[in-house]
Amino acid sequence: MTLNLTRRIFAAASLSAALLASTALLAETPKQGGILVYLEQQPHTVLYPPAGGFYPNGGILNQITDKLTYQNPETLEIEPWIAESWEVNEDATQYAFKLRPGVTFSDGSPLDAAAVVANFDAFGLGDQARNFPVSEVVNNYERGEVLDPLTVRFHFKAPSPGFLQGTSVIGSGLVSLATLGRNYAELGDARLIIGSGPFLVKSQTTGSEVVLSVREDYAWGPKLHPHQGRAPLDGIRYVITPEDGVRIGALLSGQADFVRQIQAYDEKQVTDRGYALYAPSTRGVNNSVVFRPDNPLVADIRVRQALLHATDAKEIVETLFSANYPVATSIIAANAQGYVDLSDKLTYDPELADKLLTEAGWIVGASGLREKDGAVLEFTAYESPPQPQNRATLQLVAQQWGRLGVKLNVLAGDSGSRTQDNLDPEKTPVSPAMVGRADPDVIKSQYHPTNRNVLLQLGGVAEKVKSFRDDRLNGLLEAVAAETDPAKRLALTAEVQNYVIDQAYAIPIFEEPQVFGGAPYLKGVGFEAVGRPSFYGAWLDR
Amino acid sequence: MTRRLLERLGQALLVLWAAFTIAFVLLQLMPGDAVLIKFVGGDLGLSPEAVAEIRAFYGADAPAWRRYLDALAGVVTGDFGYSIASGVPVAEEIRTNLPATLWLAGLAFALAVGLALLVAFLATLGPFAWLRGAFQALPGLMVSIPVFWLGVLLIQIFSFKLGWVSVIAPGPWERLVLPVIAISIPIAAPLAQILIRNLDAVSTAPFVHVARAKGASRRWVMLRHVLRNALLPALTIAGVLFGELLAGAVVTETVFGLNGIGRLAEQAVRAQDAAVLQAVVLIAAFGFVAINLIVDLLYPLFDPRLRRGGRAPA
Numbered sequence: 001m002t003l004n005l006t007r008r009i010f011a012a013a014s015l016s017a018a019l020l021a022s023t024a025l026l027a028e029t030p031k032q033g034g035i036l037v038y039l040e041q042q043p044h045t046v047l048y049p050p051a052g053g054f055y056p057n058g059g060i061l062n063q064i065t066d067k068l069t070y071q072n073p074e075t076l077e078i079e080p081w082i083a084e085s086w087e088v089n090e091d092a093t094q095y096a097f098k099l100r101p102g103v104t105f106s107d108g109s110p111l112d113a114a115a116v117v118a119n120f121d122a123f124g125l126g127d128q129a130r131n132f133p134v135s136e137v138v139n140n141y142e143r144g145e146v147l148d149p150l151t152v153r154f155h156f157k158a159p160s161p162g163f164l165q166g167t168s169v170i171g172s173g174l175v176s177l178a179t180l181g182r183n184y185a186e187l188g189d190a191r192l193i194i195g196s197g198p199f200l201v202k203s204q205t206t207g208s209e210v211v212l213s214v215r216e217d218y219a220w221g222p223k224l225h226p227h228q229g230r231a232p233l234d235g236i237r238y239v240i241t242p243e244d245g246v247r248i249g250a251l252l253s254g255q256a257d258f259v260r261q262i263q264a265y266d267e268k269q270v271t272d273r274g275y276a277l278y279a280p281s282t283r284g285v286n287n288s289v290v291f292r293p294d295n296p297l298v299a300d301i302r303v304r305q306a307l308l309h310a311t312d313a314k315e316i317v318e319t320l321f322s323a324n325y326p327v328a329t330s331i332i333a334a335n336a337q338g339y340v341d342l343s344d345k346l347t348y349d350p351e352l353a354d355k356l357l358t359e360a361g362w363i364v365g366a367s368g369l370r371e372k373d374g375a376v377l378e379f380t381a382y383e384s385p386p387q388p389q390n391r392a393t394l395q396l397v398a399q400q401w402g403r404l405g406v407k408l409n410v411l412a413g414d415s416g417s418r419t420q421d422n423l424d425p426e427k428t429p430v431s432p433a434m435v436g437r438a439d440p441d442v443i444k445s446q447y448h449p450t451n452r453n454v455l456l457q458l459g460g461v462a463e464k465v466k467s468f469r470d471d472r473l474n475g476l477l478e479a480v481a482a483e484t485d486p487a488k489r490l491a492l493t494a495e496v497q498n499y500v501i502d503q504a505y506a507i508p509i510f511e512e513p514q515v516f517g518g519a520p521y522l523k524g525v526g527f528e529a530v531g532r533p534s535f536y537g538a539w540l541d542r
Numbered sequence: 543m544t545r546r547l548l549e550r551l552g553q554a555l556l557v558l559w560a561a562f563t564i565a566f567v568l569l570q571l572m573p574g575d576a577v578l579i580k581f582v583g584g585d586l587g588l589s590p591e592a593v594a595e596i597r598a599f600y601g602a603d604a605p606a607w608r609r610y611l612d613a614l615a616g617v618v619t620g621d622f623g624y625s626i627a628s629g630v631p632v633a634e635e636i637r638t639n640l641p642a643t644l645w646l647a648g649l650a651f652a653l654a655v656g657l658a659l660l661v662a663f664l665a666t667l668g669p670f671a672w673l674r675g676a677f678q679a680l681p682g683l684m685v686s687i688p689v690f691w692l693g694v695l696l697i698q699i700f701s702f703k704l705g706w707v708s709v710i711a712p713g714p715w716e717r718l719v720l721p722v723i724a725i726s727i728p729i730a731a732p733l734a735q736i737l738i739r740n741l742d743a744v745s746t747a748p749f750v751h752v753a754r755a756k757g758a759s760r761r762w763v764m765l766r767h768v769l770r771n772a773l774l775p776a777l778t779i780a781g782v783l784f785g786e787l788l789a790g791a792v793v794t795e796t797v798f799g800l801n802g803i804g805r806l807a808e809q810a811v812r813a814q815d816a817a818v819l820q821a822v823v824l825i826a827a828f829g830f831v832a833i834n835l836i837v838d839l840l841y842p843l844f845d846p847r848l849r850r851g852g853r854a855p856a
Contacts (some may be wrong), residue, residue: 037710037711043809044582045627045628045629046628046629047629055809126592128595131595131596131599133581133592133596134589134592159643161831184596184629185599185600185626185629186624186630187628187629188627188628188629188630189629205638205801205808206628206630206634206635206638206801207628207639207801207805208799208800208805209801237711238826239710239711239799240799241799242796242799243694243708243796243797243799245694245698246694246709246797246798246799249697249698249701249702250701250709250710252702253701253702253703253705255701255708255709255711256709256710278674280562327631328846363707372696390760414572414573414811414812414814415574415812415813415814416573416574416575416579416814417572417573418573418574418577419574419578419582420573420574420578421573423582450589450590459581460587460592461590485568488760532739535854540613
């Protein structure tokens with residue numbers, strides 16, 4: 001606990017240091033020019049904005065599209081961007097936005113009320129003919145209305161309090177009518193994504209490179225952003241470099257300026273050489289292990305609770321990670337909205353775990369594993385490759401559970417088997433899970449059966465589920481998504497966190513950051529609220 | 543001659559069709575598919591209805607025989623469809639990636655042949671017995687070097703330490719230097735090995751003694767008589783090594799972050815992107831067929847006995 005506290009203080013200190021540093025940097029006048037070389041681990045996929053949750057996609061979309069509103073990454077306040085002002089009615093079923101005049105997409109077409117309505121009609125309703133799926137961040141959408149060329153109003157079937165924040169995320173990036181006229185299947189070609197952002201796509205070599213160039217006439221950055229006008233950089237070159245060692249070597253040898261995904265064990269290499277390490281939090285649902293109670297092995301709450309207390313998150317973080325990965329104290333990050341500290345309920349207590357398992361009838365048998373009525377307490381989980389050191393994390397969990405006679409097999413598997421088995425509670429009674437978004441809706445995104453459905457409840461994409469469904473949980477999640485009173489919404493969010501932990505549906509492990517490395521001469525890099533880089537204010541001091 | 547050519551062509555088409563069909567069947571046997579991986583396993587949080595719609599759009603909800611016929615008809619008419627994972631037409635992916643891999647493989651092969659000849663000559667004609675012994679042992683070492691490790695080592699030394707070549711934003715030739723070296727070394731090994739053995743074997747053949755007895759120099763006999771005869775088995779192996787080249791391309795393109803067919807294949811396998819994989823399999827099969835055809839046609843050039851109606855006694 002003390003260590004946890006020290007770590008928090010340390011984190012707070014480093015954050016304020018970073019803030020001080022960034023203000024100090026802002027005092028310098030940015031030098032204009034230069035191409036930033038950005039090394040990304042994976043190629044982007046379809047760049048339809050609502051698919052921007054995937055980090056490689058978000059890293060590009062964030063530079064080429066603007067949003068109606070801007071969520072200040074430090075205060076999480078919603079600030080004006082393309083929308084100069086807005087009004088929300090009492091029950092959050094109508095939102096009106098007044099748009100900034102003179103904004104154009106990079107193909108020259110105007111970003112006006114008609115374009116905004118077309119965007120949100122696509123995001124909120126989907127488009128069957130063009131295969132646009134409904135955006136995860138726009139709930140209860142009914143229709144959009146053009147009041148005049150610079151005023152729009154959105155109507156909702158039911159209260160949608162998360163919508164204002166939803167307009168600020170990468171998934172709500174505004175694109176031109178030409179882009180919306182394309183089919184979803186074509187939008188892997190970045191050149192077809194016409195936004196109004198500070199950069200535009202110049203060229204793409206599918207699977208290996210994307211080049212952005214600056215928009216000289218850009219004059220509509222977020223109103224309160226420290227930088228205004230044209231972005232200082234002339235362009236950004238994204239190079240896909242799958243090898244961890246090559247990305248870091250290239251950064252340290254001056255061949256790249258900014259790289260994504262630096263593992264905890266490589267952090268020292270970067271900082272020792274005087275390079276900058278950026279570790280913005282993803283402010284969402286923590287990196288966790290979740291249960292699928294449809295599987296009889298984990299249907300008993302005592303078994304789940306026992307495994308929760310058998311898991312030593314602190315040991316995992318100390319063994320595998322660094323100070324940039326705080327030990328989880330709830331199912332969401334400490335800087336996520338509506339967070340409550342549940343560390344008292346998340347104690348590592350092997351004696352309690354042993355007692356609970358014995359009570360539930362699981363006794364250590366001749367094989368050294370717990371058995372009951374001929375069944376053995378043995379689980380299988382697939383590693384999740386996008387999560388940092390996920391295999392090692394699960395293996396450490398397996399060791400910890402092993403001390404109590406519970407076996408956890410960790411599989412790598414091909415993506416097809418992994419995806420398919422992860423939808424079958426019989427095959428994967430436990431699974432790793434995480435998601436980032438700076439709004440209380442994030443918990444619903446993660447747990448609700450019609451969204452990501454990590455617990456595999458009845459009524460979601462998983463067809464193999466027999467009976468498990470927790471209506472109390474779903475009711476709470478829906479209430480969070482619909483509650484218009486901010487205070488009540490946060491209270492409900494607290495209730496959800498307590499409920500998930502009381503039911504021991506999830507074992508939170510750590511708060512997941514996105515770790516980037518940057519050259520010492522690269523200044524002014526910003527991050528949106530969930531840790532995707534923004535190069536609008538970035539410049540090269542060389 | 544025309545009949546022989548038509549026969550070969552028919553065989554080639556049969557091989558291509560078989561490769562396409564086997565690839566399709568194997569993809570069916572794998573659990574899950576590209577739509578599942580991308581839209582259910584991805585970061586989208588889609589509803590079951592939305593996933594069903596996407597499945598219908600890609601025709602992924604049709605029975606397997608139907609998808610097979612559609613894909614086959616597409617290939618015949620030159621329409622390879624869309625890559626589900628990357629959202630661009632497969633034909634475009636091939637267009638951008640194939641030339642890069644052809645350059646890489648072509649240059650690597652040329653370098654491998656050069657290296658093999660050099661090693662073989664030094665191993666048989668080199669001065670000092672110990673030096674010849676060392677070069678005879680070299681192919682064994684070369685073949686055991688993993689391409690992946692060699693690639694990373696070359697990058698560390700020549701790019702990161704010495705700064706001679708850039709791996710991140712290299713010029714069109716610069717980008718090929720290190721990967722070509724990395725692939726060519728393991729490819730050169732079996733070629734060199736076979737050349738050394740054949741040079742040895744042929745050197746002891748009676749006609750060599752005759753030539754030497756007539757007063758020809760050792761070097762002259764080597765080049766005029768022995769090498770020509772020793773090349774044939776090496777040529778056969780060269781055809782087989784095409785597969786190694788492709789495998790080498792998969793690894794080096796990923797390590798060096800180059801675009802190319804190998805990297806495309808690796809990404810498509812991960813995403814079970816059937817349309818892309820089918821196209822890659824077809825290209826690889828076509829490569830094999832073409833190389834073997836070329837090798838067959840080259841034999842008679844090296845060995846007059848294989849020429850039709852050849853007069854040389856066996």
